[in-house]
Amino acid sequence: MSDPKNDTGTAQPKAPAKDPKKKEEEDLSEEDLALKQQLELYVKRVQDSDPGLQKVALESMRHEIRTSTSSMTSVPKPLKFLRPHYGTLKAFYQTMPDSDLKKYLSDILSVLALTMSAEGERESLKYRLLGSEGDIGSWGHEYVRNLAGEISQEYIKRQSEEAPIEDLMELVQQIVSFHMKHNAEPEAVDLLMEVEDLDLLVEHVDKTNFKRTCLYLTSAARYLPGPDDMLVLDIAYTIYLKFEEFASALQIALSLDNMQHVRQVFTSCDNQLKKMQFCYILARHGITFELDDEMVADDDDREALQDIINNTKLSESYLTLARDIEVMEPKSPEDIYKAHLLDGRASAGASVDSARQNLAATFVNAFVNAGFGQDKLMTAPADSSIGGSTGNWLFKNKEHGKTSAAASLGMILLWDVDSGLAQIDKYFHSNDNHVIAGALLGVGIVNCGVKNDCDPALALLSEYISKEDSSVRIGAIIGLGIAYAGAQNEQIRSSLTPILNDAKAPLDVIAFTAISLGLIYVGSCNEEVAQAIIFALMDRSESELGEPLTRLLPLALGLLYLGKQENVEATAEVSKTFNEKIRKYCDMTLLSCAYAGTGNVLKVQNLLGHCAQHLEKGETHQGPAVLGIAMVAMAEELGLEMSVRSLEHLLQYGEQNIRRAVPLALGLLCISNPKVNVMDTLSRLSHDSDSEVAMSAVISLGLIGAGTNNARIAGMLRNLSSYYYKDASLLFCVRIAQGLVHLGKGLLTLNPYHSDRFLLSPTALAGLVTMLHACLDMKAMVLGKYHYVLYFIVLAMQPRMLMTVDENLKPLSVPVRVGQAVDVVGQAGRPKTITGFQTHSTPVLLAAGDRAELATEKYIPLSPILEGHVILKENPEYREDS
């Protein structure tokens, strides 16, 4: 809040010297001179002994001030002329006996103090409290603002002295109601936040200002510490609910992760169409939610709604989008590599297949054709001789490569459970364990984010988790983890937890079991799962603790507390008792997961502190600390920019293990959002002399461009592919990155944030973090035999579309304006929310930072944010222009 004293301009010392005063008088116009003399007269009269005269003088003075304070462009004349008499009046006030007149004078003094009071004296407030308590707005807006500022100072003082604050609160009531009536919602909210009584707000909002108020509240919440942000969001939720803005209320409920609130939204709303929209929002958020008859009474209606939450139609609308944009034609990896654009170098005669390159092609094919249901390698009809039919391509992969190849079928048929299961079925009967493992993983991937009454994934996979062969087990376990991420399914827990404490189980099975449990119970703080993982960690031998796979266990533990802040503390205490080899790693992972997506600056500082140390014993905990910076800071734009800069410093001064993690952190910060400065940094790092730094930079180039088809990144990667044509490992990374850039032929995004960057999908973030942690040790995981960890990103994959549907949920094409989103928080009136827009007809793709608005009045959207699926209702007031 700005200090009003600075606005008063030509403030002069209390007793100006005579000479300048005379001069000033000479400058005055006649009219002003008259006013001045008049006021001086009033001042004299006020000090008169006759109460009658006093009263008249006060009334007149009051009148003069009130008529002039309406505009505040310069210091109002009456105030200016009264300035020299402030001291006199103050002195006289002390001598006055208590009376109405004294209160009157007190009011005037309070106003005069606006310009006169010395810093920190808060005289304006003091006299206001002593005054007549009349209508506060009558003295002008500036006066109220000044008063609000003094109140917040006074409040802090009284809090520390534990003095009563009732009188202040009464004033606050008045001020808030004044602000709320006069389009100054941010000021009202600020004041209430200062005096810690936001509940008052609910009484004062009305239909005209609640939207702006809530917008200010929700954006302010991002910068608030500790429990305050929850409180603020809670108020916003109450207000939205009060004004029946249910969709917004639901979004806030989701961001609070408060299922009670979500239920309340459903029970308070009685419009089936709106409920459908709620279901779409829930489906995009990717949480498991069961409707009951209290929320939706009618059985058929409930089933229809549950179908939306279960994402059963997601595949259908994704394909509608693809057909509309005309990208149904399957693409082969060669279409992505575009080797013909490179001169002579790449692609030697290639008479012999390279297993590494075929594996890369498998992934590229899976990423590019994700969700389209057809491709040129895996699903191509068997009779097409060139390029190889299904069976052939599968067997062009070596050993564990076949796992990823079979699983890629799941990626290609993503979300389409019915045909997906039919296509994968034949691989279940293979006699090759790697193929079976891949089929199991594929079933999990197909079911990612899609729930079905019959629980096919659980039915199919559960009988394999205790098989003899560990690759088959891992396939089934990861499959369950991906299919039921966030579902908190008891049945799966009871079958998976025994594996963790099975002394005979190999390390990789245990590690992936933990990860799957972490995903299924993401952000749940589930005690039993946490216990099981902690015991598994304690059981590990000294040598096992050094294995890269073991590091997945702390991560699994962290996932349980994803975004849950201080709930992690008990577990963090336990982790201090671990073997020192893993202790710090665990500490960093827990901290970063618990504060992921909070933007908590203190935690970022803490993590940076860990990165600043120069270690000599080859500890590994700095990697997750660097990733943690990204996880915490990715919450909002400002913090994000700051951490990009901090990471740049780490690159300069950090040890090698930090430098290896920095590109990955950058990749997470700007996921599916190709910012040019980050792109340049990564491009530079992709030629780093340390090949692991280069590898993670290359993968991150893919991540920041994921699903954007960004031509610049594609070009960079193409050049890298010829630069690294001899280095099989780096070439593999380049290929993966190329696949990522063209993820879903550019229709998908990996960004876990959605709904105008307000909501963070926990499962999506969990998937990304798991994949990134695996990339911390590229050689052991992605380049080794655990390359299928790359499939964890399926959890974050979502169509970046705006699909408008009519009341029967059939696609409806309407014109929309799509442009760069503009921050309109705290702006008066109805500011433009987008800039540089283009008009398209839906369905339409939204890039990072884009926002859409309807370009027609004919329909009313049921969701305030046009993203994903939006139901349109016909506008009854719409008249066709002739």
Place this chain on the structure above:
Amino acid sequence: MLTVSVKWQKELLKVVEVDTSQPPYVFKCQLYDLTGVPPERQKIMVKGGLLKDDDDWSIVGLKQGQKLMMMGTADEVVKAPEKGPVFMEDLPEEEQVVSLGHSAGLFNLGNTCYMNSTVQCLHSVPELKSALVKYSHSGRNNDVDQTSHMLTVATRDLFGELDKSVKPVAPMQFWMVLRKKYPQFGQLHNGAFMQQDAEECLTQLLYTLSQSLRSLCSSESIDTVKDLFGIELASRIHCQESGEESSETESVYSLKCHISQEVNHLHEGLKHALKSELEKASPALGRSAIYLKESRINGLPRYLTIQFVRFFWKRESNQKAKILRKVDYPLELDIYDLCSDELRKKLEGPRQILRDNEGRKLGLKANEKSSSSKDNDVKMTDAEGSSNASGESSMTISQEGGPSEKEKHLTGIYDLVAVLTHKGRSADSGHYVAWVKQESGKWIEFDDDNPIPQREEDIVKLSGGGDWHMAYICMYKARTVSM
């Protein structure tokens, strides 16, 4: 009797009756009738569990109208192909080379880039390789000295190593033997070996090889090296003053390309070099007189080596200075007009056939595609060249130096296969690099231990005129036709 609905792929089988008194297998058979999926391939999912053949329906707890899901197809089960694919990573190292498309590089042992590039150029001649393979340790002839023999063996071993490995090779043995045989290469300067002239190295090496390889086949009187590289020159020496004329023949391993002010192209340089003036005693005049020597090529080799005479002895600076002049050279060289009349006659026939062949191919091409650009032509000749090369190499392995070779006739047209370039201002300094065309038709720049793929159009840019690499020795391969 309960009725349930079963979802199978995209279909929904409504109202399927379940007889709960019979085991589930009966139900599966029912579904078999409806879908054609054999019961053992069916997976029926009931609320997160699979229906087993011998389950008890009462435990499954089926409800009227419940939705079940069936997975399974009647498709063939995927079988692994009989013979799995072979992956590059699994191959032994020598076979990886084949898939790599080029042979290995050579480590620089301290200013030995001249030797490395020479070896790489010679290594690109398959006939020389096969001749060396036949050369054995024991088969040493007495008229070859010990060091020549050792050098030949070292060359053979080095070529073998280059063919087998993917990683760069350190030519230690070869380097030692070469120094032993030709001590001038062992010259030291400031305690380090000095840079040498690559041309000298090539000449000496070819000489040694010709000595030792000739002796091997002395009975058949075939000189492999001469057959491959030797150029027959017929010279007419004419004295203008006296009108005397004589002729002589000689055999050289390389043509020189003289570089003077008016030489802009390889062809001009070659012509220039074939005419020379010399001063010798004239028997007719009784004193020394200026004789004009004009040479013509009388016999063509399979591999034509051309040396650009870029270095000359500069007395004032006491070093071999370099002419930086740009001299263009073609990818395809026709030396018909440098040949003697006798040779020209011999070439006529094969050349006609070659023209016919090419004309036919181009004609066909033109019919097929209206846009037969120049680019296509180049590719065509490339393809042909490489097929020739591979044909030949396989042939030379099988042949016994016998009749099949006679069927190949030289045409006087040559294709560029290797370029040895020099970068720097004098022969004893700077850097030598070999640019060699592989059998696949791709060009590789062998910069010591680092082979780098290059484009064909960049090869002809090595013609000099700056401080970039410039051609010093070019090796052309004869284009032949069978008659």
